[in-house]
Amino acid sequence: MEGFEAATYGDRFADVYDDWYPTGPHTIDAVDRLAVLAAGTDGSGAGVVIELGVGTGSVAIPLARRGFDVRGIDASEAMIARLRSLDPTNSVASNVADFASFGVDRVPLRVTDSKGQCAVGLVFITSNTLLVVPGSLARVALFRRIAEVLRPTGGRFAFEAFVPPSTASAADNAADNAADNVVTIRSLTADRVVLTAARHDRVARTITGQFIDLGHGEAVHLRPFHLHEATPEELDDELGQAGMRLEQRTADWSGSPFTSASVNHVSVYIGDL
Numbered sequence: 001m002e003g004f005e006a007a008t009y010g011d012r013f014a015d016v017y018d019d020w021y022p023t024g025p026h027t028i029d030a031v032d033r034l035a036v037l038a039a040g041t042d043g044s045g046a047g048v049v050i051e052l053g054v055g056t057g058s059v060a061i062p063l064a065r066r067g068f069d070v071r072g073i074d075a076s077e078a079m080i081a082r083l084r085s086l087d088p089t090n091s092v093a094s095n096v097a098d099f100a101s102f103g104v105d106r107v108p109l110r111v112t113d114s115k116g117q118c119a120v121g122l123v124f125i126t127s128n129t130l131l132v133v134p135g136s137l138a139r140v141a142l143f144r145r146i147a148e149v150l151r152p153t154g155g156r157f158a159f160e161a162f163v164p165p166s167t168a169s170a171a172d173n174a175a176d177n178a179a180d181n182v183v184t185i186r187s188l189t190a191d192r193v194v195l196t197a198a199r200h201d202r203v204a205r206t207i208t209g210q211f212i213d214l215g216h217g218e219a220v221h222l223r224p225f226h227l228h229e230a231t232p233e234e235l236d237d238e239l240g241q242a243g244m245r246l247e248q249r250t251a252d253w254s255g256s257p258f259t260s261a262s263v264n265h266v267s268v269y270i271g272d273l
Helices: 008-013 025-039 060-065 077-086 136-149 170-175 232-241
Strands: 048-052 070-074 092-096 120-125 156-162 181-188 192-201 206-215 221-228 244-250 264-271
Touching: 008 077, 008 221, 025 060, 025 120, 025 156, 060 070, 060 077, 060 092, 070 077, 077 092, 120 136, 136 156, 136 232, 136 244, 232 244, 232 264
Parallel strands: 048 070, 048 120, 070 092, 120 156
Antiparallel strands: 156 264, 181 192, 192 206, 206 221, 244 264
């Protein structure tokens, strides 16, 4: 999407994010599952926990309140400002940076213990935030950086993402492109309507769209998003290239079984030692 940068989503959504996506069972399940992973299911104990794309801290803050050493990265200064306003005690150490291209020399992620070994026990990404990373090569580079900061024993990487629909051929896409352009109503009241305009490019394997927020007597607010599809199998291969292997895959944070009919997945990887 022309003009869409790493901070664009967060900058345009920070003022409404917590209202549009309030804490509910999904968030609570995520915090519970991540707390188990952070504590070390193999008896390795808790280490530093890092959320990439931390946003307003809806998951990071509850984890920190459970006693974990939580760090967060987000490209959007507006999102980080919102997080800090909700976390006055600074229980989450946050940094403004594009997590998709972070380097261990730019962002203080390579936390070491008394023996000089990496002390990060868990890196995680919620929602579909991983899919903002622009394509396979960029994801592999990110996964390698994540592998570098995880402690050598028991370090894990967890994320959630949607399962893409079957990919059509280029000919099908050209013949039926109109079917991939959709406008729907997200919400409708007497004083406000929010429309969603989205385009699914089956060849480029991207989903690009805008939430068009129209309020009575107010300026129009455009809230864009841009995602790059990846199947679970593709992600397994990419993480394998980074030296990590799949440990668990479920359909959601609550642990529902992942099947061929699942539309989302929560996947956990561990270093392939």
